[in-house]
Amino acid sequence: xxxxxxxxxxxxxxxxxxxxxxxxxxxxxxxxxxxxxxxxxxxxxxxxxxxxxxxxxxxxxxxxxxxxxxxxxxxxxxxxxxxxxxxxxxxxxxxxxxxxxxxxxxxxxxxxxxxxxxxxxxxxxxxxxxxxxxxxxxxxxxxxxxxxxxxxxxxxxxxxxxxxxxxxxxxxxxxxxxxxxxxxxxxxxxxxxxxxxxxxxxxxxxxxxxxxxxxxxxxxxxxxxxxxxxxxxxxxxxxxxxxxxxxxxxxxxxxxxxxxxxxxxxxxxxxxxxxx
Amino acid sequence: xxxxxxxxxxxxxxxxxxxxxxxxxxxxxxxxxxxxxxxxxxxxxxxxxxxxxxxxxxxxxxxxxxxxxxxxxxxxxxxxxxxxxxxxxxxxxxxxxxxxxxxxxxxxxxxxxxxxxxxxxxxxxxxxxxxxxxxxxxxxxxxxxxxxxxxxxxxxxxxxxxxxxxxxxxxxxxxxxxxxxxxxxxxxxxxxxxxxxxxxxxxxxxxxxxxxxxxxxxxxxxxxxxxxxxxxxxxxxxxxxxxxxxxxxxxxxxx
Numbered sequence: 001x002x003x004x005x006x007x008x009x010x011x012x013x014x015x016x017x018x019x020x021x022x023x024x025x026x027x028x029x030x031x032x033x034x035x036x037x038x039x040x041x042x043x044x045x046x047x048x049x050x051x052x053x054x055x056x057x058x059x060x061x062x063x064x065x066x067x068x069x070x071x072x073x074x075x076x077x078x079x080x081x082x083x084x085x086x087x088x089x090x091x092x093x094x095x096x097x098x099x100x101x102x103x104x105x106x107x108x109x110x111x112x113x114x115x116x117x118x119x120x121x122x123x124x125x126x127x128x129x130x131x132x133x134x135x136x137x138x139x140x141x142x143x144x145x146x147x148x149x150x151x152x153x154x155x156x157x158x159x160x161x162x163x164x165x166x167x168x169x170x171x172x173x174x175x176x177x178x179x180x181x182x183x184x185x186x187x188x189x190x191x192x193x194x195x196x197x198x199x200x201x202x203x204x205x206x207x208x209x210x211x212x213x214x215x216x217x218x219x220x221x222x223x224x225x226x227x228x229x230x231x232x233x234x235x236x237x238x239x240x241x242x243x244x245x246x247x248x249x250x251x252x253x254x255x256x257x258x259x260x261x262x263x264x265x266x267x268x269x270x271x272x273x274x275x276x
Numbered sequence: 277x278x279x280x281x282x283x284x285x286x287x288x289x290x291x292x293x294x295x296x297x298x299x300x301x302x303x304x305x306x307x308x309x310x311x312x313x314x315x316x317x318x319x320x321x322x323x324x325x326x327x328x329x330x331x332x333x334x335x336x337x338x339x340x341x342x343x344x345x346x347x348x349x350x351x352x353x354x355x356x357x358x359x360x361x362x363x364x365x366x367x368x369x370x371x372x373x374x375x376x377x378x379x380x381x382x383x384x385x386x387x388x389x390x391x392x393x394x395x396x397x398x399x400x401x402x403x404x405x406x407x408x409x410x411x412x413x414x415x416x417x418x419x420x421x422x423x424x425x426x427x428x429x430x431x432x433x434x435x436x437x438x439x440x441x442x443x444x445x446x447x448x449x450x451x452x453x454x455x456x457x458x459x460x461x462x463x464x465x466x467x468x469x470x471x472x473x474x475x476x477x478x479x480x481x482x483x484x485x486x487x488x489x490x491x492x493x494x495x496x497x498x499x500x501x502x503x504x505x506x507x508x509x510x511x512x513x514x515x516x517x518x519x520x521x522x523x524x525x526x527x528x529x530x531x
Contacts, residue, residue, distance in 0.1 A: 052375050076376050080281060081288065084368045249510065250346050252371065 011112040019140050022063065022118045023155040024199065027237075028163065028191030029060040031124045031135045032150045034180035037253065038124045038133055038244045041184040043192075043230070043237050050242040052254035054079040054091050056126040058244050062153045063119035063140070071101050071119060088251065093125035097136045097144050106142025116140060120153045126244035126253050152191065159194035166190045166220065178265045181241065185270070189226035192233060227269050234270065281372035282365060282392070292365065292393065293358050293400030307489030309445030310340055310351035311479055312413045312424045313453065314438055314465040315472035318507035319413045319422035321351050322476040324445070324484060325501060326491025336491055341502045345370050346510040348386060348414030353443035354429070358406040362393050383416040387425055387433055394431030401429040411440045415506050422506065438464055445483030445490035452479060469505065473514060474526045476503055481527060493523055 029042040029049065040060045042049050049068075051059045053075050061068040078100050083091045101121070109116045121138045135151035138144040145151075150167045154160040167187050175183065221229075230239075241257040248255060263271060277283060310323040323340035326333060341351045342363045350366065352359035369389055373381040381389070390412050400406030412425045425433050426440040434440075439453045456475065457464045467475065477493070480501045484492030493500055500523065503514040 048378075051378075054375075055371075073376065076372065077284060080368055080372045081284065084281075084285065084364065250343075252346075 008112065012110065015109065015112065015116060016141070019116060019118060020156065023120065024195065026062040026120075026155050026195075028155070028159070028188050028195075029062060029122055029153040030150070030163070030167075030184040030187045030191075031060060031122055031152070032167065032175070032180050032184050032187075033130070033133050033148075034175045034177050036177060036243075037126055037246045038135070039177065039180045039184055040122070040124055040242045041181065041188060042240050043188060043234050044240045045237045048240060050240050050256065052242075052252070052256075053096075053123070054083060055088050055251045056244060056253050057091070057093050057096070058124045058242055058254055060122040060124070060153065061119055062155075063117070067117040067119045068121075071105070071117065071121065074101060074104070075123075089128075093123045093134060093136055094146060097123055097138060102138050102142045102144045104142075105138060105140065109141045122151060122153050124151075124244060126246060130246070150187075152187065154191040155195050156198060159191050159198065162194050163187045163191045177243070181265050182267055184241075185230050185239070185267075186223055186226040189229040190220075193221065193226075193229060227267060231270055239266075239270070279373040279376040281369040282389075284372075285365070292361065293397045293406040307445075307487075308340055308353045308443035309441070309449065309480060309483040309487065309490040310353055310411055310443050311441045311446070311449060311453070311476065312351060312411050312436065312439065313457075313472070313475075314422050314424065315467045315469065316465065317469060318415055318505060319424055320472045320476055320503065320505055321349050321411070321413045322480060322501055322503040323351050323443075324480050324491045325499065326489065327356060328489045331488075333491075336494070336497075336499060339502050341504050343504070343511050343513075344386075347417060347506060348383075348412065349504055349506060349511055350390070351411040351413070351442070352408060353410070353446075354408035355406050358397060358400065359408045359410065362390075362397070362408060362410075365393060366390065380417075382418065383414060383423065386414070387412065390425075390427065391431045391433050394427055394429065398430055409442045411436070411442050413440075413506060415508055415510075417508065420508065443490070445480075445487035448486045449479045449483050452482060470522065472505075473503055473519065474522050477501065477519065477523050477527045493527075495520075495523070 027043050031038060031040045040050050040058055042060060047065045049061050051072055053059050059072060075096055078096055079091045105117050108114060117140060119140060123136045125134045127133045135147050136144055137151050137153060152160055152163040154163055170183055243255055244253045245255060307328050308324060312319055312321040321341050325336060325338050327335040327338040341349055343349050344363060344366050350363055366389060370381050370386060397406055407429045409429055410427055415422050424436040424440045426436050426442060427433055438457055441450050481492050484490045498516060500516045500519040505512045
């Protein structure tokens, strides 16, 4: 039945709706450059969402764990085979994304009689120089964007936009790791609050379709309120952080932060949550 | 097998060391002296820097003590082309395993990986184009102890309890190591870091004295051996600036 063009467009539209629905429970991911490299942050439940891909590449994801695993493995395979056959400096995030997984994701999305990948992916790449740091994001339909400075993943484009504008207006010239972690968690809270807001808006819409005005004019919460939100949610979950450190010894620059790092870096209000 | 990088390479048509008959006119680069022994804080691995082909010196600044990951090194004696290739395969294999399986490959797993590569390389080794006799040393974080292993060209693995040597200059210093460890002032594994480095310099200087294929220290060219220390904190390469005063004060004898 998909042979007719109209049907196909309709099917792809349905698919978007279905996929958007899948990310609602997801946790946003924030990537941010700081004076010593790149920081990735999320709050995960059960399965980890941040991974090492290659010497200077890290992955963050949202969506179905099995789909994320599949794509993570193909990234790992491509990166290591290329790094071995050519050289580690030829393994770049943009090539892995643009010619590697983005086409695969797009194809799976458009083959409407097969299952799509339920993922949004972020690939952070530590350049040889700070100016060369790059962060790529890929959506479930295969569209990718290359960014510098900061990038986020969230359940909806609106939430993503809110997080980005929050990051953009707060970013001083260079952040220390501690400042970056603080900012990243606040941006995460912006995204998480936006998810909640959208949920309640939707419910309100179905109950009283007429009164819709109030929701969009909410002002940006204070830093304390954002941290309180993180504290509230992080209780039953794990704050997950990873860094690509330019000064790290050896070739592998990826390191996931451990509780010892957290007790040094996290704002006091959050330390009790991590200790549990 | 999960997380097996070599398998992945083979699926793509990769083959380590193809056996070819060696022409009579060709002298292959080989011959060397490498040594490893346990000292107080971990394990010291050292190697001279000369690469020879027959009676010709090919290169005087070879690094034969190669870091595979943060806690293991492979010192190589034999055909460098094959040895470097093996090190590259191992390096990527351990990284690939860690990143796919989200845990470090065990020390025993790493030893097996070296054996397997040597076994794959047997045809080339017997043909004379690719014999490699490595010493593998590292710090086993799980057990909190330093370990040394040496291999034959067929891939058999032997644990060198206190020390291991390989290469054309090794017969000379094997005896010295045995003597030092048994009747020296203190056993090797109690030597502090600086004393361990001095012994390594003396041993390599002795090897160079009796083996033309082992390069000694050349102070005019500020050429010193490669010495690496592996402790719980990772692999550390000793800079020439540290070796120079030690060599001048405790190795040189003016007679």
